[in-house]
Amino acid sequence: MSDPVPASYTIAIDGYSACGKSTLARALARRLGYSYIDTGAMYRAVTLHLQRNGTNLAAPEEVAAALAGLRIAFRPQDNHVLLNGEDVEGEIRGLAVSRQVSQVAALSRVRRAMVEQQRRMGADGGVILDGRDIGTVVFPDADLKLFVTAELETRIGRRLEELLAAGRKVSRADVAANLQERDYIDSHRADSPLRQADDAVLLDNTHLGLEELVERGVELVAGIRTAKK
Numbered sequence: 001m002s003d004p005v006p007a008s009y010t011i012a013i014d015g016y017s018a019c020g021k022s023t024l025a026r027a028l029a030r031r032l033g034y035s036y037i038d039t040g041a042m043y044r045a046v047t048l049h050l051q052r053n054g055t056n057l058a059a060p061e062e063v064a065a066a067l068a069g070l071r072i073a074f075r076p077q078d079n080h081v082l083l084n085g086e087d088v089e090g091e092i093r094g095l096a097v098s099r100q101v102s103q104v105a106a107l108s109r110v111r112r113a114m115v116e117q118q119r120r121m122g123a124d125g126g127v128i129l130d131g132r133d134i135g136t137v138v139f140p141d142a143d144l145k146l147f148v149t150a151e152l153e154t155r156i157g158r159r160l161e162e163l164l165a166a167g168r169k170v171s172r173a174d175v176a177a178n179l180q181e182r183d184y185i186d187s188h189r190a191d192s193p194l195r196q197a198d199d200a201v202l203l204d205n206t207h208l209g210l211e212e213l214v215e216r217g218v219e220l221v222a223g224i225r226t227a228k229k
């Protein structure tokens with residue numbers, strides 16, 4: 001039998017929108033008994049906060065003032081994101097937030113605040129974080145870095161299904177436009193653009209079921225010690 005996985009690793013999962021990163025991260029965290037930090041949910045919560053405040057994104061001092069009044073946390077029992085104590089898990093997944101989140105996530109001020117909080121939350125290890133800059137910026141020394149991809153049509157189909165299942169009225173065209181626009185902005189912004197870290201393992205999720213994807217993740221985690229020797 002292989003040795004149990006130490007409780008201290010830091011695992012970074014990055015990739016494009018709706019490629020299955022969060023599903024993998026959540027399932028892998030459950031398997032390993034690790035905690036899971038959905039950093040995309042944090043940028044979504046900031047976006048909702050700025051929208052509610054009517055903040056002008058082009059005015060740095062307005063953004064700074066809004067950030068000063070912002071507290072983001074995850075509810076331990078179900079990992080729902082809390083914005084100043086309010087459960088906004090449902091609201092942050094809608095198109096209104098999805099349409100603006102990449103603009104908000106491109107603001108350096110916002111990124112600084114989020115990265116700092118993410119480093120604090122992950123400082124003790126035993127954690128899986130998913131996002132766009134985890135392996136490149138937040139935890140460049142992570143024990144394992146995964147970069148997940150999937151073909152665009154697969155990603156559109158999966159995200160559409162998820163949104164329809166959650167009772168949202170969206171069309172395939174809306175979802176397609178949103179994913180492509182976010183991918184473009186996320187990978188072309190000046191501050192911490194989305195890119196695969198040089199030492200990240202590429203996982204193509206186009207034709208994999210969740211079980212297979214998680215098994216592959218577990219194997220890679222088990223291989224960390226071998227790689228470190």
Ligand code: DC
Pocket residue numbers: 017018039040041043044101102105106130131132133134182186
């Ligand atoms: O993972 P997601 O689709 O919920 O993320 C929403 C947006 O947040 C994404 O389009 C880009 C931004 N993001 C980011 O810039 N950096 C991260 N670490 C995570 C998300």
